[in-house]
Amino acid sequence: MSVGEPTDEDLVAELRGGRVPAFDRLYERYERRLFAYVFRTVGDRSLAEDLFQDVFYTVLVDRSFDPARGRFAPWLFTVARNRCRMHARRAGQAPPQPIETPSEADLGLSSDATSVVRTAMAGLSHDHQELIVLKQLGELSYREIAQLQGEHEGTIKSRLHAAMKALRRRMAEIGEEG
Amino acid sequence: MNCEILDDKLIGLAHDELDYESTAEASAHLAGCPRCAMAYCRLRAELHGVAIALCENRPRPEVRVALRARVAAAVQPKSGARLLASLRRPVPVYGAVLAAGAVALMWLASARSRPDESSPQPSSHAVAIDGYDADVHNPVPRLVL
Ligand SMILES: [Zn+2]
Numbered sequence: 001m002s003v004g005e006p007t008d009e010d011l012v013a014e015l016r017g018g019r020v021p022a023f024d025r026l027y028e029r030y031e032r033r034l035f036a037y038v039f040r041t042v043g044d045r046s047l048a049e050d051l052f053q054d055v056f057y058t059v060l061v062d063r064s065f066d067p068a069r070g071r072f073a074p075w076l077f078t079v080a081r082n083r084c085r086m087h088a089r090r091a092g093q094a095p096p097q098p099i100e101t102p103s104e105a106d107l108g109l110s111s112d113a114t115s116v117v118r119t120a121m122a123g124l125s126h127d128h129q130e131l132i133v134l135k136q137l138g139e140l141s142y143r144e145i146a147q148l149q150g151e152h153e154g155t156i157k158s159r160l161h162a163a164m165k166a167l168r169r170r171m172a173e174i175g176e177e178g
Numbered sequence: 179m180n181c182e183i184l185d186d187k188l189i190g191l192a193h194d195e196l197d198y199e200s201t202a203e204a205s206a207h208l209a210g211c212p213r214c215a216m217a218y219c220r221l222r223a224e225l226h227g228v229a230i231a232l233c234e235n236r237p238r239p240e241v242r243v244a245l246r247a248r249v250a251a252a253v254q255p256k257s258g259a260r261l262l263a264s265l266r267r268p269v270p271v272y273g274a275v276l277a278a279g280a281v282a283l284m285w286l287a288s289a290r291s292r293p294d295e296s297s298p299q300p301s302s303h304a305v306a307i308d309g310y311d312a313d314v315h316n317p318v319p320r321l322v323l
Contacts, residue, residue: 020250027242032233039235049237053245061252117231135193136229142195161189168224 008072015060016067023060026072030056033137034080040133041084051087055080074144077134081148120170128163135160179203184214192221 006014006022008029014022034056039048058079059065065075121129134140134148142160146153179187184207190196191204208215 016253018254023246023249032236035237036232049241052237060249113227114231117228137232164189
């Protein structure tokens with residue numbers, strides 16, 4: 001975010017004051033990031049869109065998030081994670097396993113580099129995938145991820161570093177194979 | 179900080195998770211070591227590529243329209259509700275003081291314009307109508323019992 005741009009928290013406060021254009025800015029900031037997290041977690045586009053709407057609406061409108069007391073992004077992803085897990089429990093499924101989501105890449109629209117990342121991600125464990133998504137898309141700090149997952153910050157740091165190394169190693173291997 | 183130690187901290191540096199001292203040491207090493215500087219640039223580029231690759235999908239445009247309408251309905255009360263809310267809004271203390279002051283001023287003004295019956299004193303207005311008999315000009319029929 002560049003200097004002078006309102007923070008997410010400013011925009012939430014503005015929106016709750018009735019200024020709807022603040023919604024558009026927040027939506028543009030999180031549309032792809034939040035949807036990617038939810039879609040990767042549940043693996044079904046239609047369901048992901050429902051959950052995405054539900055999560056976004058809840059966090060923006062429900063007063064349980066106080067923009068004066070915390071960052072918006074960790075709260076948003078925490079609610080998203082809980083909703084995805086709740087859905088899996090209701091549906092009687094095992095905890096959600098991120099999958100390789102179909103995308104524009106499947107239509108031949110993406111670059112080789114993108115497809116390498118996607119293939120490499122698909123080869124990682126559920127925990128590693130989630131950590132990478134929370135860090136790279138959610139832009140959460142190690143501490144925020146630790147709070148979200150109920151772990152120690154040091155544990156998250158070690159796991160995330162291992163995940164990143166595994167991803168980079170896999171990407172290099174795919175690059176060499178190709 | 180040598181190359182081996184820095185290599186271990188590169189991800190933390192790229193994630194902006196090192197403390198101030200470690201960040202300063204890492205930056206100093208990068209400034210003088212082309213090999214590590216190259217490795218750091220490559221890592222940053224890869225992380226950026228990962229973020230872009232993971233963000234490929236987005237919800238359909240209809241999702242945004244529907245969500246915006248729902249959110250707008252929740253944060254913008256209807257005009258009737260807005261009026262009701264403004265009526266229910268607690269009156270601030272200075273408002274009550276101003277209202278009391280206005281009432282006092284009105285009472286004072288009306289008290290001044292009223293003739294003082296206890297101590298009648300001829301005013302200039304009274305002098306001007308001296309000798310005027312209202313009954314002559316506006317005779318009111320009197321009830322005779
Ligand atoms: Zn070096």
